[in-house]
Amino acid sequence: MKIGNLEFKNNVFLAPMAGVTDISFRGLCKEQGCGLVYTEMVSAKALYYGSENTKTLLRIADEERPVAVQIFGHEPEIMAEVVREHFNHRDDICIIDVNMGCPAPKIVKNGDGSALMKDPKLAAEIIRKIKEVSTKPVTAKFRKGFDDENINAVEFAIELEKAGADAIAIHGRTRSQMYSGTADWDIIKEIKKHVKIPVIGNGDVFSGEDAKRMKEHTGCDAIMVARGSMGNPWLFKEIERALKGEEPLDITPEEKINMCIRHYELAVKYDGVHKATREMRKHAAWYVKGLPKCTDIRNKLNTLNTSEEVIELLNNYKKELENMNKISE
Structure with a gap:
Protein backbone atom coordinates (compact mmCIF):
# COMPACT_ATOMS: atom_id res chain seq x y z
CA MET A 1 0.00 0.00 0.00
CA LYS A 2 1.13 3.53 -0.79
CA ILE A 3 0.04 6.79 0.79
CA GLY A 4 1.10 9.37 -1.72
CA ASN A 5 4.51 8.10 -2.76
CA LEU A 6 5.20 6.52 0.62
CA GLU A 7 5.56 2.80 1.22
CA PHE A 8 5.97 1.11 4.59
CA LYS A 9 7.64 -2.07 5.79
CA ASN A 10 4.14 -3.27 6.70
CA ASN A 11 0.64 -1.85 6.88
CA VAL A 12 0.08 -2.12 10.64
CA PHE A 13 0.11 1.33 12.22
CA LEU A 14 0.06 2.80 15.74
CA ALA A 15 -2.92 5.13 16.21
CA PRO A 16 -2.41 8.62 17.62
CA MET A 17 -3.47 8.60 21.29
CA ALA A 18 -3.30 11.59 23.59
CA GLY A 19 -1.17 10.89 26.64
CA VAL A 20 0.04 7.57 25.23
CA THR A 21 1.87 7.79 21.89
CA ASP A 22 4.73 9.96 23.05
CA ILE A 23 8.34 9.75 21.91
CA SER A 24 9.18 6.96 24.39
CA PHE A 25 6.31 4.63 23.49
CA ARG A 26 6.48 5.17 19.73
CA GLY A 27 10.09 3.99 19.55
CA LEU A 28 9.26 0.74 21.35
CA CYS A 29 6.35 0.05 18.98
CA LYS A 30 8.51 0.73 15.92
CA GLU A 31 11.13 -1.65 17.31
CA GLN A 32 8.44 -4.33 17.65
CA GLY A 33 7.42 -4.15 14.01
CA CYS A 34 5.02 -1.21 13.71
CA GLY A 35 4.97 0.05 10.12
CA LEU A 36 4.15 3.68 10.96
CA VAL A 37 3.74 5.60 14.21
CA TYR A 38 1.69 8.75 14.82
CA THR A 39 2.28 11.55 17.30
CA GLU A 40 -0.24 12.47 19.93
CA MET A 41 -2.74 14.93 18.50
CA VAL A 42 -1.34 18.44 18.32
CA SER A 43 -3.37 21.64 18.45
CA ALA A 44 -2.86 23.61 15.22
CA LYS A 45 -3.99 26.78 16.93
CA ALA A 46 -1.52 26.34 19.80
CA LEU A 47 1.30 25.85 17.30
CA TYR A 48 0.13 28.87 15.33
CA TYR A 49 0.47 31.03 18.43
CA GLY A 50 3.86 29.57 19.38
CA SER A 51 3.05 27.32 22.36
CA GLU A 52 6.31 25.79 23.62
CA ASN A 53 4.48 22.99 25.45
CA THR A 54 2.82 21.96 22.20
CA LYS A 55 6.17 21.87 20.41
CA THR A 56 7.42 19.19 22.83
CA LEU A 57 4.78 16.84 21.40
CA LEU A 58 6.65 17.05 18.09
CA ARG A 59 9.96 15.64 19.31
CA ILE A 60 10.92 12.69 17.11
CA ALA A 61 13.72 10.18 17.75
CA ASP A 62 15.90 8.73 15.00
CA GLU A 63 14.70 5.18 15.60
CA GLU A 64 11.04 6.02 14.88
CA ARG A 65 11.50 8.13 11.72
CA PRO A 66 9.62 9.03 9.68
CA VAL A 67 6.52 9.78 11.74
CA ALA A 68 2.98 10.87 10.91
CA VAL A 69 1.95 13.99 12.79
CA GLN A 70 -1.70 14.45 13.75
CA ILE A 71 -3.12 17.93 14.12
CA PHE A 72 -6.56 19.09 15.23
CA GLY A 73 -8.52 22.27 14.70
CA HIS A 74 -11.39 23.65 12.65
CA GLU A 75 -9.96 26.76 10.95
CA PRO A 76 -8.68 25.81 7.47
CA GLU A 77 -6.38 28.80 6.97
CA ILE A 78 -4.69 28.43 10.36
CA MET A 79 -4.20 24.68 9.87
CA ALA A 80 -2.73 25.20 6.41
CA GLU A 81 -0.36 27.88 7.69
CA VAL A 82 0.83 25.60 10.51
CA VAL A 83 1.61 22.84 8.02
CA ARG A 84 3.52 25.23 5.77
CA GLU A 85 5.44 26.83 8.63
CA HIS A 86 6.13 23.87 10.92
CA PHE A 87 6.06 20.64 8.93
CA ASN A 88 6.99 21.10 5.28
CA HIS A 89 10.70 21.43 6.02
CA ARG A 90 10.95 18.47 8.42
CA ASP A 91 12.39 15.24 7.02
CA ASP A 92 11.33 13.30 10.13
CA ILE A 93 7.63 13.90 9.40
CA CYS A 94 6.13 12.00 6.48
CA ILE A 95 2.34 12.49 6.74
CA ILE A 96 -0.01 15.24 7.93
CA ASP A 97 -3.06 13.63 9.53
CA VAL A 98 -6.11 15.64 10.55
CA ASN A 99 -8.06 14.54 13.62
CA MET A 100 -11.77 14.45 12.79
CA GLY A 101 -12.72 11.77 15.29
CA CYS A 102 -11.64 12.68 18.81
CA PRO A 103 -14.73 12.33 21.04
CA ALA A 104 -13.41 14.24 24.09
CA PRO A 105 -16.01 16.81 25.25
CA LYS A 106 -13.54 19.72 25.46
CA ILE A 107 -12.35 19.03 21.90
CA VAL A 108 -15.86 18.66 20.46
CA LYS A 109 -17.09 21.76 22.31
CA ASN A 110 -14.53 23.85 20.41
CA GLY A 111 -15.69 22.49 17.06
CA ASP A 112 -12.69 20.21 16.64
CA GLY A 113 -12.29 16.43 16.42
CA SER A 114 -15.51 14.53 15.78
CA ALA A 115 -17.50 17.80 15.73
CA LEU A 116 -16.27 18.11 12.14
CA MET A 117 -18.38 15.10 11.19
CA LYS A 118 -21.40 17.37 11.58
CA ASP A 119 -19.95 19.71 8.92
CA PRO A 120 -18.53 17.67 6.01
CA LYS A 121 -18.06 20.80 3.87
CA LEU A 122 -15.81 22.38 6.50
CA ALA A 123 -13.91 19.11 6.93
CA ALA A 124 -13.34 18.94 3.17
CA GLU A 125 -12.22 22.58 3.10
CA ILE A 126 -9.62 21.83 5.78
CA ILE A 127 -8.19 19.02 3.65
CA ARG A 128 -8.30 21.20 0.54
CA LYS A 129 -6.47 24.12 2.16
CA ILE A 130 -3.78 21.90 3.67
CA LYS A 131 -3.27 20.11 0.35
CA GLU A 132 -2.66 23.46 -1.34
CA VAL A 133 0.44 24.09 0.77
CA SER A 134 1.63 20.67 2.04
CA THR A 135 4.69 18.97 0.58
CA LYS A 136 3.59 15.73 2.30
CA PRO A 137 0.58 13.43 1.96
CA VAL A 138 -2.51 14.59 3.83
CA THR A 139 -4.83 12.11 5.57
CA ALA A 140 -7.72 12.20 8.03
CA LYS A 141 -9.04 10.01 10.82
CA PHE A 142 -12.73 10.03 11.65
CA ARG A 143 -15.55 7.91 13.07
CA LYS A 144 -18.66 6.07 11.92
CA GLY A 145 -20.70 9.18 12.62
CA PHE A 146 -21.48 11.65 15.38
CA ASP A 147 -24.24 9.52 16.91
CA ASP A 148 -26.66 6.76 15.90
CA GLU A 149 -28.97 9.26 14.22
CA ASN A 150 -26.11 10.68 12.14
CA ILE A 151 -24.16 7.81 10.54
CA ASN A 152 -22.45 9.59 7.65
CA ALA A 153 -18.99 8.04 7.40
CA VAL A 154 -19.42 6.88 3.78
CA GLU A 155 -20.51 10.30 2.52
CA PHE A 156 -17.86 11.95 4.69
CA ALA A 157 -15.15 9.73 3.20
CA ILE A 158 -16.25 10.57 -0.34
CA GLU A 159 -16.10 14.32 0.42
CA LEU A 160 -12.59 14.03 1.84
CA GLU A 161 -11.43 12.05 -1.19
CA LYS A 162 -12.81 14.74 -3.50
CA ALA A 163 -10.96 17.36 -1.45
CA GLY A 164 -7.67 15.56 -2.09
CA ALA A 165 -7.09 13.34 0.95
CA ASP A 166 -4.38 10.77 0.24
CA ALA A 167 -5.80 8.18 2.67
CA ILE A 168 -8.40 7.92 5.43
CA ALA A 169 -8.60 6.04 8.74
CA ILE A 170 -11.98 5.02 10.13
CA HIS A 171 -12.81 4.10 13.71
CA GLY A 172 -15.96 1.99 13.67
CA ARG A 173 -17.69 3.77 16.56
CA THR A 174 -19.78 6.93 16.73
CA ARG A 175 -18.70 9.91 18.78
CA SER A 176 -21.49 9.25 21.29
CA GLN A 177 -20.17 5.72 21.86
CA MET A 178 -16.78 7.11 22.87
CA TYR A 179 -14.89 3.81 23.40
CA SER A 180 -17.80 1.70 24.62
CA GLY A 181 -19.65 -1.06 22.82
CA THR A 182 -18.31 -2.82 19.75
CA ALA A 183 -16.61 -1.25 16.75
CA ASP A 184 -18.63 -1.61 13.54
CA TRP A 185 -16.32 -3.10 10.93
CA ASP A 186 -19.13 -3.12 8.35
CA ILE A 187 -18.82 0.66 7.98
CA ILE A 188 -15.11 0.25 7.14
CA LYS A 189 -16.03 -2.37 4.53
CA GLU A 190 -18.66 -0.05 3.05
CA ILE A 191 -16.27 2.89 2.83
CA LYS A 192 -13.69 0.68 1.11
CA LYS A 193 -16.27 0.02 -1.64
CA HIS A 194 -16.88 3.72 -2.24
CA VAL A 195 -13.40 5.31 -2.36
CA LYS A 196 -10.23 4.65 -4.33
CA ILE A 197 -7.75 6.03 -1.80
CA PRO A 198 -6.29 3.73 0.90
CA VAL A 199 -8.60 2.92 3.80
CA ILE A 200 -7.12 2.25 7.25
CA GLY A 201 -9.32 0.25 9.63
CA ASN A 202 -9.39 1.07 13.35
CA GLY A 203 -11.32 -0.30 16.32
CA ASP A 204 -11.22 -3.40 18.53
CA VAL A 205 -7.88 -4.81 17.40
CA PHE A 206 -6.43 -6.40 20.53
CA SER A 207 -4.73 -9.47 19.05
CA GLY A 208 -3.18 -10.81 15.90
CA GLU A 209 -6.36 -12.78 15.26
CA ASP A 210 -8.46 -9.59 15.57
CA ALA A 211 -6.31 -7.89 12.94
CA LYS A 212 -6.59 -10.86 10.60
CA ARG A 213 -10.38 -10.89 10.95
CA MET A 214 -10.61 -7.13 10.35
CA LYS A 215 -8.51 -7.43 7.21
CA GLU A 216 -10.59 -10.32 5.89
CA HIS A 217 -13.94 -8.74 6.81
CA THR A 218 -13.35 -5.19 5.58
CA GLY A 219 -10.71 -5.49 2.87
CA CYS A 220 -8.99 -2.47 4.43
CA ASP A 221 -5.56 -1.52 3.11
CA ALA A 222 -3.98 -1.07 6.54
CA ILE A 223 -4.78 -1.74 10.19
CA MET A 224 -4.48 0.89 12.90
CA VAL A 225 -3.93 -0.33 16.47
CA ALA A 226 -4.92 1.85 19.41
CA ARG A 227 -5.79 0.67 22.94
CA GLY A 228 -4.59 -2.87 22.19
CA SER A 229 -1.01 -1.60 22.15
CA MET A 230 -1.14 -0.18 25.68
CA GLY A 231 1.32 -2.20 27.72
CA ASN A 232 1.71 -4.46 24.69
CA PRO A 233 4.08 -3.11 22.02
CA TRP A 234 4.59 -6.73 20.92
CA LEU A 235 1.12 -6.62 19.37
CA PHE A 236 2.58 -5.35 16.10
CA LYS A 237 4.85 -8.35 15.82
CA GLU A 238 1.95 -10.63 16.72
CA ILE A 239 -0.21 -9.10 13.99
CA GLU A 240 2.54 -9.57 11.42
CA ARG A 241 2.73 -13.22 12.40
CA ALA A 242 -1.04 -13.70 12.28
CA LEU A 243 -1.30 -12.18 8.82
CA LYS A 244 1.35 -14.67 7.68
CA GLY A 245 -0.51 -17.56 9.32
CA GLU A 246 2.12 -18.02 12.04
CA GLU A 247 1.55 -18.90 15.69
CA PRO A 248 0.99 -16.07 18.22
CA LEU A 249 3.82 -14.86 20.44
CA ASP A 250 4.22 -16.10 24.00
CA ILE A 251 5.41 -13.11 26.04
CA THR A 252 6.60 -14.06 29.51
Whole structure:
Protein backbone atom coordinates (compact mmCIF):
# COMPACT_ATOMS: atom_id res chain seq x y z
CA MET A 1 0.00 0.00 0.00
CA LYS A 2 1.13 3.53 -0.79
CA ILE A 3 0.04 6.79 0.79
CA GLY A 4 1.10 9.37 -1.72
CA ASN A 5 4.51 8.10 -2.76
CA LEU A 6 5.20 6.52 0.62
CA GLU A 7 5.56 2.80 1.22
CA PHE A 8 5.97 1.11 4.59
CA LYS A 9 7.64 -2.07 5.79
CA ASN A 10 4.14 -3.27 6.70
CA ASN A 11 0.64 -1.85 6.88
CA VAL A 12 0.08 -2.12 10.64
CA PHE A 13 0.11 1.33 12.22
CA LEU A 14 0.06 2.80 15.74
CA ALA A 15 -2.92 5.13 16.21
CA PRO A 16 -2.41 8.62 17.62
CA MET A 17 -3.47 8.60 21.29
CA ALA A 18 -3.30 11.59 23.59
CA GLY A 19 -1.17 10.89 26.64
CA VAL A 20 0.04 7.57 25.23
CA THR A 21 1.87 7.79 21.89
CA ASP A 22 4.73 9.96 23.05
CA ILE A 23 8.34 9.75 21.91
CA SER A 24 9.18 6.96 24.39
CA PHE A 25 6.31 4.63 23.49
CA ARG A 26 6.48 5.17 19.73
CA GLY A 27 10.09 3.99 19.55
CA LEU A 28 9.26 0.74 21.35
CA CYS A 29 6.35 0.05 18.98
CA LYS A 30 8.51 0.73 15.92
CA GLU A 31 11.13 -1.65 17.31
CA GLN A 32 8.44 -4.33 17.65
CA GLY A 33 7.42 -4.15 14.01
CA CYS A 34 5.02 -1.21 13.71
CA GLY A 35 4.97 0.05 10.12
CA LEU A 36 4.15 3.68 10.96
CA VAL A 37 3.74 5.60 14.21
CA TYR A 38 1.69 8.75 14.82
CA THR A 39 2.28 11.55 17.30
CA GLU A 40 -0.24 12.47 19.93
CA MET A 41 -2.74 14.93 18.50
CA VAL A 42 -1.34 18.44 18.32
CA SER A 43 -3.37 21.64 18.45
CA ALA A 44 -2.86 23.61 15.22
CA LYS A 45 -3.99 26.78 16.93
CA ALA A 46 -1.52 26.34 19.80
CA LEU A 47 1.30 25.85 17.30
CA TYR A 48 0.13 28.87 15.33
CA TYR A 49 0.47 31.03 18.43
CA GLY A 50 3.86 29.57 19.38
CA SER A 51 3.05 27.32 22.36
CA GLU A 52 6.31 25.79 23.62
CA ASN A 53 4.48 22.99 25.45
CA THR A 54 2.82 21.96 22.20
CA LYS A 55 6.17 21.87 20.41
CA THR A 56 7.42 19.19 22.83
CA LEU A 57 4.78 16.84 21.40
CA LEU A 58 6.65 17.05 18.09
CA ARG A 59 9.96 15.64 19.31
CA ILE A 60 10.92 12.69 17.11
CA ALA A 61 13.72 10.18 17.75
CA ASP A 62 15.90 8.73 15.00
CA GLU A 63 14.70 5.18 15.60
CA GLU A 64 11.04 6.02 14.88
CA ARG A 65 11.50 8.13 11.72
CA PRO A 66 9.62 9.03 9.68
CA VAL A 67 6.52 9.78 11.74
CA ALA A 68 2.98 10.87 10.91
CA VAL A 69 1.95 13.99 12.79
CA GLN A 70 -1.70 14.45 13.75
CA ILE A 71 -3.12 17.93 14.12
CA PHE A 72 -6.56 19.09 15.23
CA GLY A 73 -8.52 22.27 14.70
CA HIS A 74 -11.39 23.65 12.65
CA GLU A 75 -9.96 26.76 10.95
CA PRO A 76 -8.68 25.81 7.47
CA GLU A 77 -6.38 28.80 6.97
CA ILE A 78 -4.69 28.43 10.36
CA MET A 79 -4.20 24.68 9.87
CA ALA A 80 -2.73 25.20 6.41
CA GLU A 81 -0.36 27.88 7.69
CA VAL A 82 0.83 25.60 10.51
CA VAL A 83 1.61 22.84 8.02
CA ARG A 84 3.52 25.23 5.77
CA GLU A 85 5.44 26.83 8.63
CA HIS A 86 6.13 23.87 10.92
CA PHE A 87 6.06 20.64 8.93
CA ASN A 88 6.99 21.10 5.28
CA HIS A 89 10.70 21.43 6.02
CA ARG A 90 10.95 18.47 8.42
CA ASP A 91 12.39 15.24 7.02
CA ASP A 92 11.33 13.30 10.13
CA ILE A 93 7.63 13.90 9.40
CA CYS A 94 6.13 12.00 6.48
CA ILE A 95 2.34 12.49 6.74
CA ILE A 96 -0.01 15.24 7.93
CA ASP A 97 -3.06 13.63 9.53
CA VAL A 98 -6.11 15.64 10.55
CA ASN A 99 -8.06 14.54 13.62
CA MET A 100 -11.77 14.45 12.79
CA GLY A 101 -12.72 11.77 15.29
CA CYS A 102 -11.64 12.68 18.81
CA PRO A 103 -14.73 12.33 21.04
CA ALA A 104 -13.41 14.24 24.09
CA PRO A 105 -16.01 16.81 25.25
CA LYS A 106 -13.54 19.72 25.46
CA ILE A 107 -12.35 19.03 21.90
CA VAL A 108 -15.86 18.66 20.46
CA LYS A 109 -17.09 21.76 22.31
CA ASN A 110 -14.53 23.85 20.41
CA GLY A 111 -15.69 22.49 17.06
CA ASP A 112 -12.69 20.21 16.64
CA GLY A 113 -12.29 16.43 16.42
CA SER A 114 -15.51 14.53 15.78
CA ALA A 115 -17.50 17.80 15.73
CA LEU A 116 -16.27 18.11 12.14
CA MET A 117 -18.38 15.10 11.19
CA LYS A 118 -21.40 17.37 11.58
CA ASP A 119 -19.95 19.71 8.92
CA PRO A 120 -18.53 17.67 6.01
CA LYS A 121 -18.06 20.80 3.87
CA LEU A 122 -15.81 22.38 6.50
CA ALA A 123 -13.91 19.11 6.93
CA ALA A 124 -13.34 18.94 3.17
CA GLU A 125 -12.22 22.58 3.10
CA ILE A 126 -9.62 21.83 5.78
CA ILE A 127 -8.19 19.02 3.65
CA ARG A 128 -8.30 21.20 0.54
CA LYS A 129 -6.47 24.12 2.16
CA ILE A 130 -3.78 21.90 3.67
CA LYS A 131 -3.27 20.11 0.35
CA GLU A 132 -2.66 23.46 -1.34
CA VAL A 133 0.44 24.09 0.77
CA SER A 134 1.63 20.67 2.04
CA THR A 135 4.69 18.97 0.58
CA LYS A 136 3.59 15.73 2.30
CA PRO A 137 0.58 13.43 1.96
CA VAL A 138 -2.51 14.59 3.83
CA THR A 139 -4.83 12.11 5.57
CA ALA A 140 -7.72 12.20 8.03
CA LYS A 141 -9.04 10.01 10.82
CA PHE A 142 -12.73 10.03 11.65
CA ARG A 143 -15.55 7.91 13.07
CA LYS A 144 -18.66 6.07 11.92
CA GLY A 145 -20.70 9.18 12.62
CA PHE A 146 -21.48 11.65 15.38
CA ASP A 147 -24.24 9.52 16.91
CA ASP A 148 -26.66 6.76 15.90
CA GLU A 149 -28.97 9.26 14.22
CA ASN A 150 -26.11 10.68 12.14
CA ILE A 151 -24.16 7.81 10.54
CA ASN A 152 -22.45 9.59 7.65
CA ALA A 153 -18.99 8.04 7.40
CA VAL A 154 -19.42 6.88 3.78
CA GLU A 155 -20.51 10.30 2.52
CA PHE A 156 -17.86 11.95 4.69
CA ALA A 157 -15.15 9.73 3.20
CA ILE A 158 -16.25 10.57 -0.34
CA GLU A 159 -16.10 14.32 0.42
CA LEU A 160 -12.59 14.03 1.84
CA GLU A 161 -11.43 12.05 -1.19
CA LYS A 162 -12.81 14.74 -3.50
CA ALA A 163 -10.96 17.36 -1.45
CA GLY A 164 -7.67 15.56 -2.09
CA ALA A 165 -7.09 13.34 0.95
CA ASP A 166 -4.38 10.77 0.24
CA ALA A 167 -5.80 8.18 2.67
CA ILE A 168 -8.40 7.92 5.43
CA ALA A 169 -8.60 6.04 8.74
CA ILE A 170 -11.98 5.02 10.13
CA HIS A 171 -12.81 4.10 13.71
CA GLY A 172 -15.96 1.99 13.67
CA ARG A 173 -17.69 3.77 16.56
CA THR A 174 -19.78 6.93 16.73
CA ARG A 175 -18.70 9.91 18.78
CA SER A 176 -21.49 9.25 21.29
CA GLN A 177 -20.17 5.72 21.86
CA MET A 178 -16.78 7.11 22.87
CA TYR A 179 -14.89 3.81 23.40
CA SER A 180 -17.80 1.70 24.62
CA GLY A 181 -19.65 -1.06 22.82
CA THR A 182 -18.31 -2.82 19.75
CA ALA A 183 -16.61 -1.25 16.75
CA ASP A 184 -18.63 -1.61 13.54
CA TRP A 185 -16.32 -3.10 10.93
CA ASP A 186 -19.13 -3.12 8.35
CA ILE A 187 -18.82 0.66 7.98
CA ILE A 188 -15.11 0.25 7.14
CA LYS A 189 -16.03 -2.37 4.53
CA GLU A 190 -18.66 -0.05 3.05
CA ILE A 191 -16.27 2.89 2.83
CA LYS A 192 -13.69 0.68 1.11
CA LYS A 193 -16.27 0.02 -1.64
CA HIS A 194 -16.88 3.72 -2.24
CA VAL A 195 -13.40 5.31 -2.36
CA LYS A 196 -10.23 4.65 -4.33
CA ILE A 197 -7.75 6.03 -1.80
CA PRO A 198 -6.29 3.73 0.90
CA VAL A 199 -8.60 2.92 3.80
CA ILE A 200 -7.12 2.25 7.25
CA GLY A 201 -9.32 0.25 9.63
CA ASN A 202 -9.39 1.07 13.35
CA GLY A 203 -11.32 -0.30 16.32
CA ASP A 204 -11.22 -3.40 18.53
CA VAL A 205 -7.88 -4.81 17.40
CA PHE A 206 -6.43 -6.40 20.53
CA SER A 207 -4.73 -9.47 19.05
CA GLY A 208 -3.18 -10.81 15.90
CA GLU A 209 -6.36 -12.78 15.26
CA ASP A 210 -8.46 -9.59 15.57
CA ALA A 211 -6.31 -7.89 12.94
CA LYS A 212 -6.59 -10.86 10.60
CA ARG A 213 -10.38 -10.89 10.95
CA MET A 214 -10.61 -7.13 10.35
CA LYS A 215 -8.51 -7.43 7.21
CA GLU A 216 -10.59 -10.32 5.89
CA HIS A 217 -13.94 -8.74 6.81
CA THR A 218 -13.35 -5.19 5.58
CA GLY A 219 -10.71 -5.49 2.87
CA CYS A 220 -8.99 -2.47 4.43
CA ASP A 221 -5.56 -1.52 3.11
CA ALA A 222 -3.98 -1.07 6.54
CA ILE A 223 -4.78 -1.74 10.19
CA MET A 224 -4.48 0.89 12.90
CA VAL A 225 -3.93 -0.33 16.47
CA ALA A 226 -4.92 1.85 19.41
CA ARG A 227 -5.79 0.67 22.94
CA GLY A 228 -4.59 -2.87 22.19
CA SER A 229 -1.01 -1.60 22.15
CA MET A 230 -1.14 -0.18 25.68
CA GLY A 231 1.32 -2.20 27.72
CA ASN A 232 1.71 -4.46 24.69
CA PRO A 233 4.08 -3.11 22.02
CA TRP A 234 4.59 -6.73 20.92
CA LEU A 235 1.12 -6.62 19.37
CA PHE A 236 2.58 -5.35 16.10
CA LYS A 237 4.85 -8.35 15.82
CA GLU A 238 1.95 -10.63 16.72
CA ILE A 239 -0.21 -9.10 13.99
CA GLU A 240 2.54 -9.57 11.42
CA ARG A 241 2.73 -13.22 12.40
CA ALA A 242 -1.04 -13.70 12.28
CA LEU A 243 -1.30 -12.18 8.82
CA LYS A 244 1.35 -14.67 7.68
CA GLY A 245 -0.51 -17.56 9.32
CA GLU A 246 2.12 -18.02 12.04
CA GLU A 247 1.55 -18.90 15.69
CA PRO A 248 0.99 -16.07 18.22
CA LEU A 249 3.82 -14.86 20.44
CA ASP A 250 4.22 -16.10 24.00
CA ILE A 251 5.41 -13.11 26.04
CA THR A 252 6.60 -14.06 29.51
CA PRO A 253 5.89 -11.98 32.64
CA GLU A 254 9.63 -11.30 32.90
CA GLU A 255 9.66 -9.89 29.36
CA LYS A 256 6.76 -7.61 30.26
CA ILE A 257 8.61 -6.21 33.27
CA ASN A 258 11.81 -5.77 31.26
CA MET A 259 9.90 -3.80 28.64
CA CYS A 260 8.25 -1.71 31.34
CA ILE A 261 11.68 -0.84 32.75
CA ARG A 262 13.00 0.08 29.28
CA HIS A 263 9.94 2.22 28.68
CA TYR A 264 10.46 4.00 31.99
CA GLU A 265 14.17 4.60 31.29
CA LEU A 266 13.30 6.15 27.91
CA ALA A 267 10.69 8.35 29.58
CA VAL A 268 13.29 9.57 32.09
CA LYS A 269 15.72 10.27 29.23
CA TYR A 270 13.23 12.44 27.35
CA ASP A 271 11.12 13.98 30.12
CA GLY A 272 13.09 13.84 33.36
CA VAL A 273 12.41 11.82 36.49
CA HIS A 274 9.44 13.79 37.86
CA LYS A 275 7.27 13.70 34.74
CA ALA A 276 8.39 10.19 33.73
CA THR A 277 7.56 8.71 37.13
CA ARG A 278 4.10 10.29 37.08
CA GLU A 279 3.32 9.36 33.47
CA MET A 280 4.62 5.80 33.77
CA ARG A 281 2.12 4.90 36.48
CA LYS A 282 -0.57 4.27 33.86
CA HIS A 283 1.83 2.50 31.47
CA ALA A 284 3.13 0.23 34.24
CA ALA A 285 -0.45 -0.66 35.17
CA TRP A 286 -1.01 -1.80 31.58
CA TYR A 287 2.22 -3.83 31.48
CA VAL A 288 1.46 -5.73 34.70
CA LYS A 289 -2.28 -6.18 34.12
CA GLY A 290 -3.25 -9.79 34.72
CA LEU A 291 0.01 -10.73 36.42
CA PRO A 292 0.10 -12.03 40.03
CA LYS A 293 -0.08 -9.29 42.67
CA CYS A 294 -0.45 -6.63 39.96
CA THR A 295 -2.74 -4.52 42.17
CA ASP A 296 -0.07 -4.34 44.89
CA ILE A 297 2.54 -3.26 42.34
CA ARG A 298 0.28 -0.56 40.92
CA ASN A 299 -0.44 0.80 44.39
CA LYS A 300 3.25 0.86 45.32
CA LEU A 301 4.23 2.58 42.07
CA ASN A 302 1.78 5.35 42.84
CA THR A 303 3.77 6.22 45.98
CA LEU A 304 7.26 6.35 44.41
CA ASN A 305 9.02 9.49 43.23
CA THR A 306 12.54 8.51 42.14
CA SER A 307 13.83 6.39 39.26
CA GLU A 308 15.91 4.26 41.64
CA GLU A 309 12.82 3.33 43.65
CA VAL A 310 10.76 2.52 40.55
CA ILE A 311 13.42 0.34 38.93
CA GLU A 312 14.18 -1.44 42.21
CA LEU A 313 10.50 -2.22 42.72
CA LEU A 314 10.11 -3.57 39.18
CA ASN A 315 13.28 -5.67 39.36
CA ASN A 316 12.22 -7.15 42.70
CA TYR A 317 8.80 -7.89 41.24
CA LYS A 318 10.43 -9.63 38.29
CA LYS A 319 12.50 -11.83 40.61
CA GLU A 320 9.36 -12.67 42.58
CA LEU A 321 7.58 -13.72 39.40
CA GLU A 322 10.56 -15.84 38.34
CA ASN A 323 10.57 -17.61 41.71
CA MET A 324 6.84 -18.22 41.51
CA ASN A 325 7.32 -19.71 38.05
CA LYS A 326 10.06 -22.06 39.31
CA ILE A 327 7.85 -23.26 42.16
CA SER A 328 4.95 -23.94 39.79
CA GLU A 329 7.24 -26.04 37.58
